[in-house]
Amino acid sequence: MNGPAARLRNFLRERLPVDGEQLRALTNEPVPHHLKHWWFCLGGTPAYLFVVMIVTGILLAFWYEATPTRAWESVRVISEDVAYGWFLRSVHRWAATLMVAAVVLHQMRVFFTGAYRRPRELNWLIGMGLLVCTLMAGFTGYSLVYEQLSYWGATVAANLADNVPVIGGLLKSFLLGGDDYNAHTLSRFFVLHGAILPVTMIGLIALHVTLIRLHGVAEMKFRRDEATAPRFFNFFPDHLLTELTIGLVLMILLCVLASIFPVPIGPRADPLSTPEVIKPEWFFYVAFRWLKLWSERAAFLSLGAIVVVMAAWPFIDGWIRRKRPGSEASVFVGIVAVLAILGLTVWEALVAH
Amino acid sequence: MSLEWKKSVIAVLGLLFLGSLVLIQKLEVDRRAVEAKLVAEPIVVPAASRQCVDCHAQSTPGLVDHWKDSTHAHKGVGCVECHQAEKGDADGFDHYGAHVAAIVTPMDCGRCHPDEAKEFGASHHAKGGNILASLDNLLAEVVEGSRSPMNPHAPTPGRPDVTSVNGLASVEVGCKQCHGSKVGLLATDGRSITVDDLKPDKHGKPTNTAILADVQRRDGKPLLHSGSWPNTGIGRINLDGSLGSCSACHSRHDFSARRARQPENCGKCHLGPDHPQKEIYEESKHGVAYRDLKDHMNLDAKDWVLGDDYSQAPTCATCHMSGNLRNGGKVTHDPGERISWTNRPPVSLGMDTDKNHAVIKESDPAKRAAAIADGGDSWQAKRQRMTDVCMHCHTQDYVTSFYEQYDDLVVLYNEKFAKPGQAIVAALRAQKLLTPQEFDEEIEWTWYYLWHHEGRRARHGASMMAPDYTHWHGMFEVAERFYVELIPQARELAAHAAASGKQAEADAVTKVIDEILARPEHVWQDKGH
Amino acid sequence: MTLSLLASYGTFAAMAGRFLLPTGGRPRRWLLVSDLGSFRAGATRTFVAPTGERIVIARRAAGDASGGDDRGAPALDEFVALSSTCPHLGCQVTWQPQETRFFCPCHNGTFAPDGSPTGGPPLEANQSLPRYPLRIDAGLLYIEVPLADGAAT
Structure with a gap:
């Protein structure tokens, strides 16, 4: 009993006063039976993709140089010269795309199942924060490549930020590090993309998961479920295996996407000529089309208002349900919103200007 | 789904993931293989020329770009290596x-x-x-x-600077x-x-x-x-x-071997009414094949050896300068080394050259042989070098017969028109019926057209297989110039001399003309008497 | 299952590691030094490599030349190109004409004009100044040197 293994265990136990059993009990929360349905795993998917983004992002940062003179060239070096560079860059880019899609799907699932309702309003708010961070990370990410889209996207976005009431000018200066796109701008985007946003997201994700743990996952009942099925199953190892499966499917998907559609590198940014056809990434199509529909200021402010309404929806919904118990208003609002988003996205995708 | 079942699914998915990574690896290897060939070698600006390049990239960017595309740039030969001068x-x-x-x-x-x-x-x-x-x-x-x-004879409006x-x-x-x-x-x-x-x-x-x-x-x-x-x-x-x-x-500043291998390059000078080699080549089967197959001719090859790097068609350089398999790939920068006739003078000469690479004009066979032996080069040796080129695509019999055709045309021109024309003009000059000044009498222009333009066209056309140049632009015009202009003009000069009291001189010239026209090749003319 | 997971994620990690490795060192290139005619026996030249390094190229004095073909063309072994990077710990050596030696300021290493060590740590370890490969091609002397970053245009 006094072998070196036991001595080591005692040594660790003394300095890390956590018992394995305690840890297991603490983390091994009961998982509601409905999570056996695969489409309820859309929360774990973005989390897994986030880890992929962090890993590939750190790798890419080893070669990336955040200066206007070298940025495009360094991305070219990554894509063409470095071993597996094209692959890791493609995985990073495709994971970003899938992550945005997964976050949006996750949010739709939460919305339509009413999982945001009391007492879970705060977690919806945090989720909104994560959505905004994800989109911003997507935007700052493609600004770093310093191809034409990067440059003009950043320029347009910074000028839009100017429309924010009161602090607009300040925000723009903060974003660009000057009055217009200059030598400091790219480092700012790099810090946002590589430090501020990921750290914020890690914090938000931690809060998100903690709140889920504290509230417990909202339970669902399905008609098809056998009445005899247990209400819960164990996180270890059952749900973990599910998540592992999802992770592997995602990895395979990323590999396939990266090899069939490797991410190209566009023409280097030219501050003297805006390309004929310029469009942001697909997940900004909605906002892009919306901005073109109204006057710039009205569109931008209404966009802000929409985001605020989305964030505040659990409270608005709660108010409606207090006034008219049993109202399904939120479902209809949701359907209208989804159709509007889809419509604007498709519209933008189909036209050149 | 049971836990065991899930584990198996994960195992299979893991293997699939591994499989897709293997696929990625293969793509990576393929990409490297392709890139190894595609990527152009980077240019190195030699330290001594860096300042030149920095400044001239601003002031004369085209010049620097030409250099950057050159073999010199790839081998580290910069500006000063060629442009450097020594004190003095x-x-x-x-x-x-x-x-x-x-x-x-x-x-x-x-x-x-x-x-x-x-x-x-x-x-x-x-x-x-x-x-x-x-x-x-x-x-x-x-x-x-x-x-x-000279002085200008009237003002040029808007250009008061034209003063001489x-x-x-x-x-x-x-x-x-x-x-x-x-x-x-x-x-x-x-x-x-x-x-x-x-x-x-x-x-x-x-x-x-x-x-x-x-x-x-x-x-x-x-x-x-x-x-x-x-x-x-x-x-x-x-x-x-x-x-x-x-x-x-x-060409500066890309010093292109590729360009020098193409006929357009020679065509800057070897064209036009007096020596249309470029047009003759274009008319020939050689030129036609070149135009068709140029893209397959490996013009960027380092040595560009006929029979090794290409054999689609010959260019000017192929026959006259470039290396071929039969000569061990030896390039010469003296295009005269493979030319067996010089068709430049009024009467074509065999291209025996002396040690100074000058054409031997000596007529005594012994002296000619001595000059050739003394560091010179015979026309036969030159023709053999050209034959070596021809025989990459043609048989010996074919080449020999081609040279018979070519020789026959040159000799025909020499004997029927060139030597007689030369003799008539010489007789006029000897009898002082022409002034010593060239080009002040019409017959001098006539004779110049005959040999310098039309006669060369005929001979060059025959040398490089352009039938239209040999005949219509060549011998046809030579004949017309001879019968319709040269002979009547010479007779008129003689008649004019006789009328002005120089009967003896006129008779001497007329005798030369009559003797020539009495030759069998000229008696076809029905003089009507 | 564990094996399959380890193999697949392990491969991914190995690829990531390979990604971080430098891409095969600096590219090297043969560059022209001079024609042989103007490089007299006993002469020394400084060749500035694209990286900025000053490389001393010397041709041995006539007399101790061992080779050369019948045309009197110099043989490759008459030439030597010395790096100015000290083999000890990589500092730059300087030429001290009054001492006729190369001197490394980091640990007082010294070298003879032919690059052999004469003092300091290089002598103890018997390390000569590194030599660059030279080549004679068609009467021209070439040297193989690393290219600077961004030499590509």
Whole structure:
């Protein structure tokens, strides 16, 4: 009993006063039976993709140089010269795309199942924060490549930020590090993309998961479920295996996407000529089309208002349900919103200007 | 789903993931293999030339771009390697810390390319500048222009600066751009200081250094006489005494072997009414095949050896200069080495050359043989070298018969028209029925057209298989010129002489004409009496 | 299952590691030094490499030349190109003409004009100044040197 293994265990136990059993009990929360349905795993998917983004992002940062003179060239070096560079860059880019899609799907699932309702309003708010961070990370990410889209996207976005009431000018200066796109701008985007946003997201994700743990996952009942099925199953190892499966499917998907559609590198940014056809990434199509529909200021402010309404929806919904118990208003609002988003996205995708 | 089942699913998915990574690896390997061939080697600007490149990339970016695409750039040969001048060079000047000269001569190129420079120096090309007292030059200097500057005879509206006429303009812009100028430094009094004044030693350094004080300079840079520069004529006579210009064929600043291999390059000069080699080549099957197959001819190859690097079609360079499998790939920069007739003079001569690479004009067979033996070269040896080229695609019998056809045409022209024409003009001159001055009498123009334009077209056409040039542009016009112009003009001169009391002279000329026309090849004419 | 997971994610990690490795060192290239005619026996030249390094190229004095073909062309072994990077710990050596030696300021290493060590740590470890490969091709002397970053255009 006094072998070196036991001595080591005692040594660790003394300095890390956590018992394995305690840890297991603490983390091994009961998982509601409905999570056996695969489409309820859309929360774990973005989390897994986030880890992929962090890993590939750190790798890419080893070669990336955040200066206007070298940025495009360094991305070219990554894509063409470095071993597996094209692959890791493609995985990073495709994971970003899938992550945005997964976050949006996750949010739709939460919305339509009413999982945001009391007492879970705060977690919806945090989720909104994560959505905004994800989109911003997507935007700052493609600004770093310093191809034409990067440059003009950043320029347009910074000028839009100017429309924010009161602090607009300040925000723009903060974003660009000057009055217009200059030598400091790219480092700012790099810090946002590589430090501020990921750290914020890690914090938000931690809060998100903690709140889920504290509230417990909202339970669902399905008609098809056998009445005899247990209400819960164990996180270890059952749900973990599910998540592992999802992770592997995602990895395979990323590999396939990266090899069939490797991410190209566009023409280097030219501050003297805006390309004929310029469009942001697909997940900004909605906002892009919306901005073109109204006057710039009205569109931008209404966009802000929409985001605020989305964030505040659990409270608005709660108010409606207090006034008219049993109202399904939120479902209809949701359907209208989804159709509007889809419509604007498709519209933008189909036209050149 | 049971836990065991899930584990198996994960195991399979893990293997699939591994499989897709293997696929990624294969893509990576394939990509590397392709890129290894695709990626152009980066250019290195040699340290000594970095300053030149930095500045000239702003001031003359095209020039720097040309250089960057050159083999020189890839091998680390920069600006100063070619442009450097030594203290004491006539045209050297200090330029941002380097001592350079604008004109790069074969002597400069020869520092690294000694064999090429030597072969070129021995060629007829290098002597192209020595036309300066020829018939052609007389035409341009005197007939077309004026040897001394003239006054303008009426104002040119809008150009009050036109105060004198440079009578040598046609020579400078026409003749010398192919033949090469005698490069001159601009003197303070406007005259041209050439190699004749500088008297350079064998290293190109002027021995007459006193005259350099007369050179006009701007910021220390000696100015060149605009009558002599810009010029890339192939026989340029340079300030250092060297002959020729490598850029005539290789172009600055990319010094392209590829370009020199293409007929368009030779076509800058070898075209037109007097020697349409370019058009003749284009009419021939050789030229037709080249135009069709050019893209497959590996023109970028390092050595471009016929039979090894390509065999689709010959260009000018293929037959006259480039290496081939049968000669061990040896390139020559003396295109005369494979030419067995010279069709340049009025009467074609066999291309026996002496040790100075000059055509042997001697008629005594023993003396000819001696000159050939003494470091010379026989026409048979030259023809054999050309035959080696032909035989990459044609059999010996085919080539031999081709040469019989070619020889027959040249001999026919020589015997039926050239020697008789020459004899008639000589008789007129001997009898003083012509002034010593060339081109002041119509028959002199007639005779010049006959041999210099039409006669050459016929012979060149035969040499490179262009039937239309041999016949319609060639022998047909030679015959017309002979029967319809030369003979009547000669008779008229004789008649005029007889009328003015020079009966003896007239009779002598008429006798020469009659003897010629009595030959069987000329008696076809029905004189009606 | 564990094996399959380890193999797949392990491969991914290995690829990531390979990604971080430098891409095969600096590219090297043969560059022209000079024609042989103007490089006299006993002469020394400084060749500035694209990286900025000053490389001393020397041709041995006539007399101790061992080779050369019948045309009197110099043989390759008459030439030597010395790096100015000290083999000890990579500092740059300087030429001290009054001492006729190369001197490394980091640990007082010294070298003879032919690059052999004469003092300091290089002598103890018997390390000579590194030599660059030279080549004679068609009467021209070439040297193989690393290219600077961004030499590509």
